[in-house]
Amino acid sequence: MTDLLKKAESLKEYYTSIRHKIHQNPEISFKEFETTKFIKKELNNMGIDILPLDIPTGVVAIIEGTKNGHGTVTALRADIDALQMEDLSGKPYASKNPGVAHACGHDGHVAILLGVAKLLNEMKDKFSGMVKLVFQPAEEGLGGSMIIINSGALKNPDVDAIVCLHGWPYFKVGEVGAWSGQYMASADKFLVKMIGKSGHGARPYKAVNPIMAASNAINAIPNIVSNEIVTAKQAVVTVCTIHAGTAFNVIPDLVEFGGTVRCLDPVVRDELETKIKRVVKGAAQMFGCQAEIEYNRGVPSLINDPELVDQVIKASADVLGNESIRELDGPVMGSEDFSYYIDAVGKGVFYRLGIGTGEEIEPIALHNSEFDFNDDAIPYGIATMVQLILNRHN
Ligand SMILES: [Zn+2]
Numbered sequence: 001m002t003d004l005l006k007k008a009e010s011l012k013e014y015y016t017s018i019r020h021k022i023h024q025n026p027e028i029s030f031k032e033f034e035t036t037k038f039i040k041k042e043l044n045n046m047g048i049d050i051l052p053l054d055i056p057t058g059v060v061a062i063i064e065g066t067k068n069g070h071g072t073v074t075a076l077r078a079d080i081d082a083l084q085m086e087d088l089s090g091k092p093y094a095s096k097n098p099g100v101a102h103a104c105g106h107d108g109h110v111a112i113l114l115g116v117a118k119l120l121n122e123m124k125d126k127f128s129g130m131v132k133l134v135f136q137p138a139e140e141g142l143g144g145s146m147i148i149i150n151s152g153a154l155k156n157p158d159v160d161a162i163v164c165l166h167g168w169p170y171f172k173v174g175e176v177g178a179w180s181g182q183y184m185a186s187a188d189k190f191l192v193k194m195i196g197k198s199g200h201g202a203r204p205y206k207a208v209n210p211i212m213a214a215s216n217a218i219n220a221i222p223n224i225v226s227n228e229i230v231t232a233k234q235a236v237v238t239v240c241t242i243h244a245g246t247a248f249n250v251i252p253d254l255v256e257f258g259g260t261v262r263c264l265d266p267v268v269r270d271e272l273e274t275k276i277k278r279v280v281k282g283a284a285q286m287f288g289c290q291a292e293i294e295y296n297r298g299v300p301s302l303i304n305d306p307e308l309v310d311q312v313i314k315a316s317a318d319v320l321g322n323e324s325i326r327e328l329d330g331p332v333m334g335s336e337d338f339s340y341y342i343d344a345v346g347k348g349v350f351y352r353l354g355i356g357t358g359e360e361i362e363p364i365a366l367h368n369s370e371f372d373f374n375d376d377a378i379p380y381g382i383a384t385m386v387q388l389i390l391n392r393h394n
């Protein structure tokens with residue numbers, strides 16, 4: 001075991017207790033007030049500088065290396081929010097907030113980044129430049145990374161690269177993986193109002209049935225991917241909501257349906273928006289309806305910088321051994337607001353940290369109500385991040 005990993009192991013007990021406290025008191029996106037206070041208190045206890053930012057939740061702290069060398073500035077990011085769902089983990093530290101749970105393991109990410117802060121603060125003489133520790137609010141669907149970017153925290157001095165990890169139940173504890181290049185999809189959403197004319201179910205010729213138009217549109221939309229998008233490009237369009245009607249004998253005025261649009265390529269992203277609108281309008285016209293489409297762009301696709309991927313792999317191998325490196329399946333159609341940072345900073349890497357026991361046949365998935373972060377992974381998360389900083393800042 002390397003010295004660094006030993007040091008990280010020595011922090012395990014404390015940062016496990018931190019993780020349990022956060023797990024027990026989860027807060028949803030942009031409401032992470034107590035979590036923010038708690039993180040600030042921990043950083044204050046370590047004597048680490050916190051940037052005075054005008055943000056309601058979230059924290060950015062800085063640690064300056066004292067070693068002579070170039071002024072590399074690396075940001076390390078942990079997301080801090082929980083999900084609106086029940087915690088059925090059955091753990092003694094299960095959520096005390098009904099309907100809120102740390103089911104994505106962000107409690108683990110916070111504990112790891114606090115451990116990283118502790119070690120880097122004690123090892124200032126071992127690296128040059130500056131590390132910015134970003135405790136970001138609202139990762140789960142609300143794009144909290146934009147709050148951090150707009151706060152100016154990544155400027156002055158400008159961050160050269162941003163790095164984060166995410167717990168991964170499909171790797172064992174002690175394993176790490178990163179995908180080079182396009183890894184996660186952009187995530188856009190649409191909501192369609194198909195407007196007809198209500199009437200008696202027995203006399204459809206006196207009405208305009210929006211259900212006919214909507215069902216045709218819903219059938220046609222997924223075919224855009226198979227028929228109109230270059231086969232080599234990955235994309236998914238899924239209709240996930242539909243609402244219509246109140247009675248078996250009443251044709252409704254309105255059908256509302258909506259869904260999600262995922263792809264990796266920015267050109268395909270534009271194409272999908274145009275084509276979905278065309279299909280919806282075409283279906284409306286076919287049945288004499290009016291269609292209104294609300295189309296919202298969400299996070300862009302996440303593209304890992306190949307050089308930084310190599311650095312993460314090397315740092316992980318340095319501290320955990322070559323056997324710790326796993327092939328990661330990719331790309332995936334999930335999304336992450338970490339991509340906003342990569343676009344803003346110009347360079348970033350999102351890597352996976354094993355939190356599985358290796359014994360489960362089907363590990364409990366992220367966002368499952370029984371999910372709980374694996375504390376055994378905390379030292380490995382700390383050690384890989386610290387080693388990456390020592391390698392990059394020397
Ligand atoms: Zn999540």
Ligand SMILES: [Zn+2]
Binds near residue numbers: 104105106139166
């Ligand atoms: Zn997450």
